Each structure stands twice: as structure tokens, then as C-alpha cells.
Amino acid sequence: METVKHLVVGAGVTGLAFADWLDTDDLLIFEAEREIGGYCRTVARDGFVWDYSGHFFHFRHPEIERYLVERMEGQEVRKIVKEARIWHEGALVDFPFQKNIHQLPQEQFIECLYDLFFKDEGASGAPPANFEEMLYRKFGRGIAERFLIPYNRKLYATDLRTLDVDAMGRFFPYADTADIVRNFRRAENQSYNATFTYPAGGAIQYVNALAKGIDPSRIALSEPVVAIDLARKVATTPRREVAFEHLTSAMPFPKLLAMTGVPHEPADFSYNKVLVFNLGFDRKGPEGVHWMYFASPEQVFYRLGFYDNIFGTDRMSMYVEIGYPKDARVDDEVIAEMLERTLADLEATGITSGHRLVASHHVLLDPAYVHITRRSAAEVARLQQVLAHRGVHSLGRYGAWTYCSIEDNIVEARAHADSFNALTA
Numbered sequence: 001m002e003t004v005k006h007l008v009v010g011a012g013v014t015g016l017a018f019a020d021w022l023d024t025d026d027l028l029i030f031e032a033e034r035e036i037g038g039y040c041r042t043v044a045r046d047g048f049v050w051d052y053s054g055h056f057f058h059f060r061h062p063e064i065e066r067y068l069v070e071r072m073e074g075q076e077v078r079k080i081v082k083e084a085r086i087w088h089e090g091a092l093v094d095f096p097f098q099k100n101i102h103q104l105p106q107e108q109f110i111e112c113l114y115d116l117f118f119k120d121e122g123a124s125g126a127p128p129a130n131f132e133e134m135l136y137r138k139f140g141r142g143i144a145e146r147f148l149i150p151y152n153r154k155l156y157a158t159d160l161r162t163l164d165v166d167a168m169g170r171f172f173p174y175a176d177t178a179d180i181v182r183n184f185r186r187a188e189n190q191s192y193n194a195t196f197t198y199p200a201g202g203a204i205q206y207v208n209a210l211a212k213g214i215d216p217s218r219i220a221l222s223e224p225v226v227a228i229d230l231a232r233k234v235a236t237t238p239r240r241e242v243a244f245e246h247l248t249s250a251m252p253f254p255k256l257l258a259m260t261g262v263p264h265e266p267a268d269f270s271y272n273k274v275l276v277f278n279l280g281f282d283r284k285g286p287e288g289v290h291w292m293y294f295a296s297p298e299q300v301f302y303r304l305g306f307y308d309n310i311f312g313t314d315r316m317s318m319y320v321e322i323g324y325p326k327d328a329r330v331d332d333e334v335i336a337e338m339l340e341r342t343l344a345d346l347e348a349t350g351i352t353s354g355h356r357l358v359a360s361h362h363v364l365l366d367p368a369y370v371h372i373t374r375r376s377a378a379e380v381a382r383l384q385q386v387l388a389h390r391g392v393h394s395l396g397r398y399g400a401w402t403y404c405s406i407e408d409n410i411v412e413a414r415a416h417a418d419s420f421n422a423l424t425a
């Protein structure tokens with residue numbers, strides 16, 4: 001039987017960043033798909049360049065960004081000041097909603113401001129019990145019910161009372177009352193991604209930069225791991241068995257638990273699915289905006305974005321995202337219906353106006369956003385430990401069952417590699 005020191009499951013950002021940073025070549029990566037990249041894959045079709053969904057990058061560690069860009073010779077990387085809007089009752093409001101209530105019709109502005117000022121912050125002093133309660137307590141009923149709750153419910157496709165207060169971590173644009181009022185005079189819609197970068201060749205360019213440090217013969221494509229025997233430390237694919245010393249997995253955590261037979265409660269790991277349409281039209285659409293949010297049930301999508309306004313090209317190139325509960329049926333019939341609904345909604349909102357669709361692509365991200373609950377966070381931490389004692393490490397957005405960026409994945413994967421590098425140094 002083949003034996004390897006490090007077996008890696010998944011050639012997405014996490015698996016590749018780990019293998020690239022590891023000081024040894026005694027490794028093998030199994031990837032279920034025909035190509036590397038995971039959710040950071042890019043599709044080029046009929047002159048349009050799309051990602052699996054809008055993937056834009058905001059690095060907090062300049063050395064990581066430099067490391068990647070230096071390996072992307074000849075690749076133009078644009079740096080863009082983000083323009084994000086909310087579609088609200090036929091008008092556009094700047095994002096984030098909570099800091100731009102002064103842009104609402106006067107009656108709604110007064111309601112949101114009044115509710116913000118007199119919000120019930122919880123008399124007992126106990127922290128909010130869940131995500132929805134946090135929204136009411138921090139922003140008052142007006143802001144919560146006019147945007148934050150319907151938008152996040154549409155995105156997460158779940159009851160927000162089931163989510164942990166911190167379900168979005170640093171990705172939630174917090175603002176206190178003073179920030180909100182200050183913004184009425186001086187717009188300062190800062191968020192974690194006030195500027196972002198994007199390579200001309202799409203998100204896959206960052207993935208390719210990571211893969212440059214790995215011997216291609218160490219990556220086995222179209223070879224899913226189908227079983228893991230913890231006692232023998234052997235992984236099985238449809239083609240072979242491989243014995244490992246350490247296994248690092250980026251596959252979704254519940255899938256790893258099922259494969260290793262570690263006792264757990266599947267209901268603890270809930271998530272949504274996101275259907276993404278990438279659409280190319282014959283001419284330009286709205287300008288000066290990179291993405292838009294839609295909280296209303298009148299539109300089927302919760303968010304869409306415009307690659308043409310990043311690249312400065314003359315045909316509208318768009319991604320559209322639609323959220324589903326994890327058990328929803330999203331087969332070819334539903335996808336065809338949703339494309340029709342999407343095109344109708346684009347026309348009704350005036351985003352298209354007789355535009356001709358000239359190219360399209362779709363992908364179902366399953367899972368897309370994990371539902372972080374108190375229970376899921378505690379169980380992930382506990383079960384990761386159980387697996388680590390058997391030499392199996394679960395990392396990445398889905399391996400650690402969390403909400404994070406690709407930079408977070410790189411930071412985590414490198415720290416994991418360093419823990420092995422230190423032993424051999």
C-alpha cells in the first residue's frame with residue numbers, strides 16, 4: 001500500500017495553501033473535482049470571466065497579498081473602491097443600510113431613527129440570545145425589520161433566531177448610534193472590504209499562485225476520498241488505498257465526520273445552499289456600482305454584482321445569488337424556472353431593459369453559508385479535537401464550519417503547516 005506522511009483532502013485554497021507552506025514533499029492531495037480551486041474557481045465563456053460566485057479580495061496581511069501577487073506574473077490585479085447599494089422599494093440606498101437611513105423616504109427615516117434611539121437594549125443586561133435578537137437590540141425595530149432581518153433571512157434561508165449572536169463575526173457591519181448619526185453628515189461607509197482587489201483572470205489566479213509552490217504530480221484530480229479508517233490511518237478513493245501519518249481535510253465537516261464514523265448529531269450542522277447564475281448581456285447595465293442587495297421577497301435573488309464595472313468593459317457581466325435551505329430541491333427544472341424568474345426580476349427592477357442574454361452559467365454552492373449556532377461552534381471545537389488525536393485535522397471554511405475569507409483560509413493553513421515545520425526544523 002502507498003504510504004504518505006501528509007495526506008490532504010481538497011485542492012481548494014485551504015489544501016493548497018497548506019501543501020505550499022509545508023516543508024516536505026512527502027504529501028499527496030486528493031481532489032474530487034477535475035480541477036483545483038474549490039469555490040474559488042473561475043469560468044471564462046464567450047468573452048466573460050466569472051467566478052463560482054462574486055469573489056472579491058480584501059487582504060489584512062499585506063505580506064500574504066504580496067506573496068500571491070509576486071507569483072502572478074503578467075496578471076493585472078485591479079484595486080477598486082467598493083460601491084455597494086441596497087435596492088429599497090425601487091430606489092438605491094448606500095450600503096450598509098443601518099448607516100444610511102437618512103437616504104430613506106422621510107417617514108421611514110423618522111421611524112428608523114426613533115426606533116434606534118429608543119431601542120430596547122435588554123433591561124436585564126443579559127446578552128442577546130440569538131442573531132435576530134441582537135439585530136433588534138443594536139439597531140431597533142425599524143432598521144431590523146426594514147432590512148437586516150429580511151435580507152439575512154433571505155440569504156441564510158433560515159430562522160435567524162436559531163443563529164448565534166456572532167454568526168457573521170467580523171463580516172457584520174456593526175455601527176453604534178453615534179456612527180449612524182455622524183454618517184448623516186459625512187459618509188463613511190467603512191467596512192471590512194471598503195476596497196477590494198480582483199485579478200483580470202478571476203479568483204482562480206490566487207489559487208494558481210498557491211499551486212505554483214506544489215509539484216503537480218502530488219495533486220490527484222478527479223479522485224475523491226470516499227472512506228477514512230481512523231484505526232488503520234488509511235484513506236480510500238475509487239482507485240486506491242493510501243496510508244497516512246497526518247490527514248488534513250478541507251471537505252465539509254459533517255461529511256468528514258460521517259466518513260470517519262466519529263459519533264455526532266447531524267442536525268447540529270445546518271447550512272444554506274446558494275444557486276449562482278453568471279449572466280452575460282449584449283450591452284452595459286447600471287454603472288458606478290459593484291454589487292447590490294435585495295431584501296424584498298419580490299425579487300428572487302438576495303444579491304447581484306457587476307464584473308463589467310470592475311473591469312470597465314462594455315457588456316453587462318453579472319453574478320446573481322439565490323439562497324435555499326439545505327434540504328430544498330434545486331434540480332434542473334428548478335434551475336430553469338429560477339433563471340426565468342431572475343431575468344423577469346432584472347427587467348422589473350430596470351437593471352436590464354430589453355438587454356439580450358448572450359451567455360450564461362450556473363453553479364449550486366452546497367454548502368454555501370453554514371449556520372453558526374452556539375451548539376455547532378461548541379461541537380466543531382470538540383469534534384476537531386477528537387479527530388486531531390487520531391491525526392486528522394479539519395480546516396478551511398467548511399472543514400472548520402465557519403464564515404471566513406480566503407485570506408483567513410491561508411492564515412489558518414499556514415499556521416497548521418508551521419506546526420509540522422517546527423517539528424522538523
Ligand SMILES: Cc1cc2nc3c(=O)[nH]c(=O)nc-3n(C[C@H](O)[C@H](O)[C@H](O)COP(=O)(O)OP(=O)(O)OC[C@H]3O[C@@H](n4cnc5c(N)ncnc54)[C@H](O)[C@@H]3O)c2cc1C
Nearest residue numbers: 010012013014032038039055056224225251396397405406
Ligand atoms: C457565496 C460566497 C461568496 C464568497 N465570497 C468571497 C469573497 O468575496 N472573498 C473571499 O475572500 N472569500 C469569499 N468566499 C469564501 C471562499 O469561497 C472560501 O473561504 C474558500 O473558497 C474556501 O476554501 P477551502 O479550500 O476551505 O474550501 P473549498 O473551496 O470548499 O475547497 C474544498 C475542496 O475539497 C474538495 N473535496 C470535498 N470533498 C472531497 C473529497 N471527499 N475528496 C477529495 N476532495 C474533496 C472540493 O471539491 C474542493 O475543491 C465566498 C464564499 C461563498 C459561499
